[in-house]
Each structure stands twice: as structure tokens, then as C-alpha cells.
Amino acid sequence: xxxxxxxxxxxxxxxxxxxxxxxxxxxxxxxxxxxxxxxxxxxxxxxxxxxxxxxxxxxxxxxxxxxxxxxxxxxxxxxxxxxxxxxxxxxxxxxxxxxxxxxxxxxxxxxxxxxxxxxxxxxxxxxxxxxxxxxxxxxxxxxxxxxxxxxxxxxxxxxxxxxxxxxxxxxxxxxxxxxxxxxxxxxxxxxxxxxxxxxxxxxxxxxxxxxxxxxxxxxxxxxxxxxxxxxxxxxxxxxxxxxxxxxxxxxxxxxxxxxxxxxxxxxxxxxxxxxx
Amino acid sequence: xxxxxxxxxxxxxxxxxxxxxxxxxxxxxxxxxxxxxxxxxxxxxxxxxxxxxxxxxxxxxxxxxxxxxxxxxxxxxxxxxxxxxxxxxxxxxxxxxxxxxxxxxxxxxxxxxxxxxxxxxxxxxxxxxxxxxxxxxxxxxxxxxxxxxxxxxxxxxxxxxxxxxxxxxxxxxxxxxxxxxxxxxxxxxxxxxxxxxxxxxxxxxxxxxxxxxxxxxxxxxxxxxxxxxxxxxxxxxxxxxxxxxxxxxxxxxxxxxxxxxxxxxxxxxxxxxxxx
Numbered sequence: 001x002x003x004x005x006x007x008x009x010x011x012x013x014x015x016x017x018x019x020x021x022x023x024x025x026x027x028x029x030x031x032x033x034x035x036x037x038x039x040x041x042x043x044x045x046x047x048x049x050x051x052x053x054x055x056x057x058x059x060x061x062x063x064x065x066x067x068x069x070x071x072x073x074x075x076x077x078x079x080x081x082x083x084x085x086x087x088x089x090x091x092x093x094x095x096x097x098x099x100x101x102x103x104x105x106x107x108x109x110x111x112x113x114x115x116x117x118x119x120x121x122x123x124x125x126x127x128x129x130x131x132x133x134x135x136x137x138x139x140x141x142x143x144x145x146x147x148x149x150x151x152x153x154x155x156x157x158x159x160x161x162x163x164x165x166x167x168x169x170x171x172x173x174x175x176x177x178x179x180x181x182x183x184x185x186x187x188x189x190x191x192x193x194x195x196x197x198x199x200x201x202x203x204x205x206x207x208x209x210x211x212x213x214x215x216x217x218x219x220x221x222x223x224x225x226x227x228x229x230x231x232x233x234x235x236x237x238x239x240x241x242x243x244x245x246x247x248x249x250x251x252x253x254x255x256x257x258x259x260x261x262x263x264x265x266x267x268x269x270x271x272x273x274x275x276x
Numbered sequence: 277x278x279x280x281x282x283x284x285x286x287x288x289x290x291x292x293x294x295x296x297x298x299x300x301x302x303x304x305x306x307x308x309x310x311x312x313x314x315x316x317x318x319x320x321x322x323x324x325x326x327x328x329x330x331x332x333x334x335x336x337x338x339x340x341x342x343x344x345x346x347x348x349x350x351x352x353x354x355x356x357x358x359x360x361x362x363x364x365x366x367x368x369x370x371x372x373x374x375x376x377x378x379x380x381x382x383x384x385x386x387x388x389x390x391x392x393x394x395x396x397x398x399x400x401x402x403x404x405x406x407x408x409x410x411x412x413x414x415x416x417x418x419x420x421x422x423x424x425x426x427x428x429x430x431x432x433x434x435x436x437x438x439x440x441x442x443x444x445x446x447x448x449x450x451x452x453x454x455x456x457x458x459x460x461x462x463x464x465x466x467x468x469x470x471x472x473x474x475x476x477x478x479x480x481x482x483x484x485x486x487x488x489x490x491x492x493x494x495x496x497x498x499x500x501x502x503x504x505x506x507x508x509x510x511x512x513x514x515x516x517x518x519x520x521x522x523x524x525x526x527x528x529x530x531x532x533x534x535x536x537x538x539x540x541x542x543x544x545x546x547x548x549x550x551x552x
Binding site: 007008009010011012013014015016017018038039040041042043044093095109110111116117121122123124125126128130133134135136137138139140141142143144146147148150151154155157158159160163166167168170171174184185186189196197200201205208255256257258259260261262263264265266267268271272 | 284285286287288289290291292293294314315316317318319320369371384385386387392397398399400401402404406409410411412413414415416417418419420422423426427430431433434435436439442443444447450460461462465472473476477481484531532533534535536537538539540541542543544547548
């Protein structure tokens with residue numbers, strides 16, 4: 001943690017909360033359909049304004065299948081469309097219209113994103129990965145959406161299998177711990193945080209993903225109450241195959257080691273063959 | 277791209293734009309110092325309100341070294357402190373005070389984050405990675421900050437070396453291309469996007485990172501104008517060592533292959549030794 005102040009030029013990456021908030025999407029093409037997907041994932045209530053002939057098949061499918069979407073088959077009609085709206089996303093080809101909508105939003109302090117016009121955006125989107133409660137965004141600050149996408153694919157391959165499930169289970173444990181030892185901040189908050197950190201660093205991700213109701217109860221009874229972090233076996237957990245087999249070597253070593261064995265075997269086979 | 281509408285429960289991940297916007301940070305402890313770092317990275321103008329005795333050494337260093345920070349040695353004084361403020365982040369131990377500030381912000385439609393009180397947050401923070409224009413956020417939707425941090429470290433190890441530099445260079449090329457073939461959306465926008473995608477998928481990340489002024493000019497003259505993507509050598513680029521040596525095999529194969537060779541060599545050495 002260095003106090004480095006020479007690293008400007010970026011954005012502030014955020015996880016915006018939209019549960020039951022009203023999001024207006026102006027436009028219905030392929031960009032708009034991507035917006036609908038992102039916003040639905042955050043449990044928003046959506047209004048789409050777009051003439052029917054401009055609807056992408058995917059947008060149509062969303063409108064048909066989600067009861068969180070209200071659809072108006074028309075163009076944006078002005079200030080009246082912005083009443084009680086919490087966020088506006090536009091994705092239409094009309095640059096003038098887009099800028100007008102942006103100006104209205106800013107006057108009303110409604111956060112707005114205008115596709116393809118960075119100066120009319122309070123925020124940008126990025127490439128996203130989702131695995132249950134785990135969400136990852138890759139932003140190139142508008143410099144190269146394609147490279148963001150390539151990097152996203154590399155990250156997807158490197159993510160621990162079960163990461164989403166492990167996070168879900170740890171979240172449940174954390175909720176139960178807060179019920180048992182409530183309070184915001186202060187000494188109890190710090191002790192809670194330390195205990196959770198100790199658990200997450202001493203257990204494998206695979207093992208955390210295996211947590212069930214009974215194990216969580218034992219963790220709290222035997223672990224939290226005695227201010228220690230039990231091993232997985234001590235709370236009734238069975239180690240997963242990955243955890244047993246490869247505990248002693250990091251993932252990065254498995255493939256080279258297999259390569260070594262294969263090389264040794266082939267060479268032995270060739271050299272030990274009886275000479276003709 | 278499936279129209280999957282059963283994946284709620286998440287957030288909308290965003291890259292918020294703060295260049296020259298006013299951000300108020302209430303509090304000066306270690307959490308606040310992290311906020312200062314994130315917000316400075318986005319070129320915001322910061323006001324910190326916190327009694328001097330509550331300042332973390334890192335917060336003090338930021339206040340001393342950055343001319344973008346105004347510091348007030350006192351507690352939050354009410355509505356007057358929110359005039360012309362674009363975002364508010366609080367990180368103080370006083371829960372009642374925090375909730376009050378949150379209510380004021382919401383009445384004024386100022387986006388607000390109250391550390392440790394999710395219900396008083398319009399947005400959450402996550403673990404972050406930064407490499408020049410590349411920014412990555414890992415959010416567990418508040419379920420496990422520690423696991424977010426562990427996953428962040430795994431991702432850092434898996435990121436292509438030079439990713440930030442490649443993005444910077446591609447961003448420059450994109451700007452020059454937009455000057456040469458201007459216009460928002462429409463046919464030219466689509467052609468630009470397709471050409472950039474072709475380039476980013478056919479060149480290695482290492483090679484993109486080597487782009488210089490002259491190569492960019494040649495790419496545009498020979499490539500864009502003739503509607504094709506030249507190879508790196510054709511625009512005067514020299515292939516990097518990684519690109520030459522390992523072009524023909526993916527990164528994932530290098531280590532096992534080296535392991536194979538080592539295994540073969542060791543076995544040959546043992547088996548070919550003269551018998552005693």
C-alpha cells in the first residue's frame with residue numbers, strides 16, 4: 001500500500017446497486033440488448049423505449065420473458081420519460097438526440113451512459129465475468145473493448161473452479177457470524193474480520209465451496225467461540241479429490257511434473273528396448 | 277449470448293468517470309486512505325473532512341503530496357459540506373452520523389457509499405488491479421472481500437505481461453483511426469470496429485505493445501486504406517523474443533514441454549551411465 005499519487009487517468013470501478021431501481025433504456029438494438037442483460041443481472045426494473053422495427057431478436061426475447069421490463073413501442077418523448085428514473089442508458093444511432101437526452105439527465109442528476117459518445121457518459125461499461133456472487137469487470141478505459149474481451153477470456157480460464165460457490169458459502173457463514181456477534185465496526189467488527197480472513201487464507205477454495213449448514217454451525221461453535229480456525233476435517237468436512245491429491249503442489253507445478261514423468265517414461269522405453 | 281434472465285442478485289459493474297469531479301470523503305482512517313487512492317486514480321478533486329487525530333499515516337501522506345486534495349481538520353458539519361459535491365464516501369465509526377449523511381446525499385441525489393453499511397450504499401467497492409489504462413475489479417457483492425483479494429492475486433499472475441502497454445498503443449491507433457475516418461456509429465463506425473477487432477485478434481499482445489508512431493502510420497496507410505490487416509513485419513515491426521520463440525505453442529504448453537525435456541534428459545543420463 002504505497003501512497004502513489006502519480007497514477008491518474010483511470011476510472012473509479014464500482015459495483016452499482018440497482019435492486020428495484022428504475023433504469024430507462026432508450027434503443028433496442030444489439031448494444032441495447034447487452035445493456036438489458038447487465039441491468040437485469042442487478043435486479044433493476046427496466047423501461048425500454050424503442051420503435052418495434054429497431055428491436056434486436058435478443059431484446060425481443062428479454063421483453064417477452066422478463067416481468068421486470070416495461071416496453072414502449074415509440075421514440076423517446078422528452079422530460080416526461082425521465083420521471084422517477086434512477087439511471088438512463090441510451091443506444092441509438094441519432095447523435096443529436098443522444099446528446100439532448102444526456103443534457104436532460106445531467107440537469108436532473110440522473111446517471112447516464114450514451115453508447116459510443118464518451119463525453120456524454122457518467123460511466124463506462126467493460127467486459128464482464130459472472131459466476132454466482134462473483135463478478136469481474138475488465139475495463140480498458142475505452143481504449144480497446146476487443147483487448148478487454150481477449151483478457152476476459154484469459155481470466156476466465158485462470159479462475160479457480162468453484163470460486164463462485166466458495167464465495168456463496170463464505171457469504172452465508174459471514175451472515176450467520178454477524179447474527180451471532182452483531183455490531184458495525186469497533187472491536188467485534190475487527191475480530192469478525194480477522195477470523196474470516198484467517199479462515200479464507202487457511203482453507204482451500206474447493207473446501208470452502210463444500211461448506212454446509214452443519215459445518216457452518218461447527219465452525220462457529222468450535223472455531224469462533226474459541227477464537228481459532230478449525231481444519232476442514234474437524235468440522236466434519238471430507239477433503240475433495242483436488243485438495244487431497246494436489247495439496248502439496250501448486251497448480252502451476254502439476255503440468256510440468258506430468259511432462260517430466262512423460263519424458264522420463266518415453267526415454268526409458270526407447271533406451272531400454274532390446275537392441276536388434 | 278443467450279437471453280438468460282435467471283441470473284439476478286448481482287450488481288451493475290461500472291467504470292465511473294470522476295475527472296475533475298468533486299468527491300467528499302468523510303473520515304481519514306485506513307479505509308478512507310484506500311478510498312483516496314482509488315479516487316485519485318480517477319483524477320477527481322477530493323475534499324477530506326476528518327479530525328487530525330483520526331488520520332491514518334497514508335491519508336496524511338496523500339494530503340501532503342497531492343494538490344488535488346483539500347483537507348478540513350474537523351467533523352462533518354451538515355448540508356453545507358455537500359454543496360457542489362458529485363460523490364460522497366464516508367468511513368467513520370459513528371453509525372448514526374453515517375446514516376444521516378447518507379439520507380442527506382440521497383435527498384440531493386448525490387451517489388454515496390457508507391463503509392460497512394451496505395443498505396446505505398448506492399455502490400460497493402471491490403478488489404482492483406491496475407496496469408496503465410487496464411483496470412480490473414473483482415466484486416463478491418459484499419459476500420467475501422478476502423476471497424475477492426485472493427482471486428485478485430490469482431488474476432494478477434495470469435495477466436499477459438504487457439497487457440497495459442498493448443492497450444495504450446491500441447488506444448493511440450484507435451484515436452488516429454477515428455481522426456482519419458470520423459463519425460459516430462453508422463457504416464464507418466462498423467468498419468472501424470471490424471478492422472480494430474481483426475487487428476487485435478491476429479496480432480499477439482506482445483506485438484501490439486511494440487507499436488510506435490511509424491508503425492501506426494503504416495498500419496493506417498497500408499492496412500486501413502486497403503481494408504486489410506498487415507502482419508507486424510510488413511509495417512516495420514521486429515518480432516519480440518516471446519513471439520518468435522513460442523509463437524507455435526500456447527503458453528500453457530511451454531512448461532509441460534520443458535518438463536518433458538528435463539525428464540527425458542535425466543532418464544537418458546541415468547540409463548546411459550557406464551555400468552560399474
